[in-house]
Amino acid sequence: MRKSNLFLPVLKENPKEAEIISHRLMLRAGMIRQQSAGIYSWLPIGLKVLNKINDIIRQEQNRAGANEILMPTIQSADLWRESGRYEDYGKEMLRIEDRHERDMLFGPTNEEMVTDIFRGYVKSYKDLPLNLYHIQWKFRDEVRPRFGVMRSREFLMKDGYSFDVDADSARNSYRRMFVSYLRTFKRLGLQAIPMAADTGPIGGDLSHEFIILARTGESEVFTDKRILDLPTPPSDVDYSEDLSQWVDQWTAYHAVTDEIYEEAAFHENVEEEQRLQERGIEVGHIFYFGTKYSEPMGAKVAGPDGKEVPVHMGSYGIGPSRLAAALIEANHDDDGMIWPTIVAPFEAGVICLNIKDDDARQKSTEIYETLLGQNIDVLLDDTSERPGGKFAAMDLIGVPYQIIIGPKGLAKGEVEVKIRKTGEKIILAPDEVVNFVADKIQQDLQLI
């Protein structure tokens, strides 16, 4: 992408409404635009990041055996009457009436709808387990949306649903998602800690929240430091095997949010020197809730004995739009965002310091095109702005590898590579730079 052709409305000043760093930076970098309270447009580089996050989630969902579908945002109230939640959900649900005066709603979640899909097709235990997920916009009419896309009313959610013939099998499905989530957050460069959680309005008896530690987090978390050193399941983890060892290992240490925190339990379970009390951001939440929806909605399958049984279900949520903000909270400095390469709006940037200088322009373009040819997502700053503005913009949007090309350097046979994360500046010959940067990016993107 050439910057001269990119819609990148960066702001020099901080919009006054933005209180937390991720919100400020997303507005300043032109990633999002508020349209009304808790409702945002996603502008080009914001959308790029969001899509890259979605890609990682998809890869790890699919690896774990889940099937991607896409359900609508608008749902019929009748489905929710079947489960009883139409009355229970309260004002957080946005209720709509269509022209025929039918009660509709903007989906805050999709348990009812996916259960409806399931019951329409699946009749035998032989087709289980089954896991269906989608990545779709949700609406929850929060009383007080805030912090930009961290707590918005409209938000993107990956919500997945598992179906099993019995509770034991459902626990295996739960473990697959548990492992998949550990991998997803790890690949996004985040240290997410699964914490025992309340099941809330979704219901059920087994639930974990995945929390990343960040000073600006909204909840207080209490855990054992040693949880930070646990290994993440590798890319070749076999999802058809028993995954208990992974789940047991990760749930062995005490880890709770303020919702269910009890001082006595914390002190009993965690030795003083291992206690870690921090703020955290919830980026994922998984539930096992048995037959809560399948029973009232008649989602049943025939078991081996020919008798019909209601399926055991679980649901698994990750908020990609919130993750974008959480990633910024976890990775930034005074100059702007510091994206992990895997979700950066661009993997590399080429700054041509003086576009009017023939050598600089030609060399910049050549390097840019060579990188493109290697499938690297690269931004060429071919604008006539001043150098200072170009540097500031690259740092603000958090481009991990920045190749700086100007007449003065070229005269000495030099270009500079700046590594955003470390601030390192490496001087190279122009014909070395593509390989150097391509290698770095390849390393960063290596499947872990």
Added chain:
RNA sequence: CGGAGUAUGGCGCAGUCUGGUAGCGCACCUGGUUUGGGUCCAGGGGGUCGCAAGUUCGAAUCUUGCUACUCCGACCA
């Protein structure tokens, strides 16, 4: 939903107390200049002062009502 605020050009703000025909910085446009960490000079365009009603010769400014948005709290992916 309780409490506290804000609303003036794309963004950040002054002007409101004390009514008199709207201003600054950034951004934008033109010309020149400059080009390795947010150049400099000159000129220029852009505003129903959130909306409505009222008071007044005259309202961004005073009064009343409304709306939107933000912050703190309760609630939440």
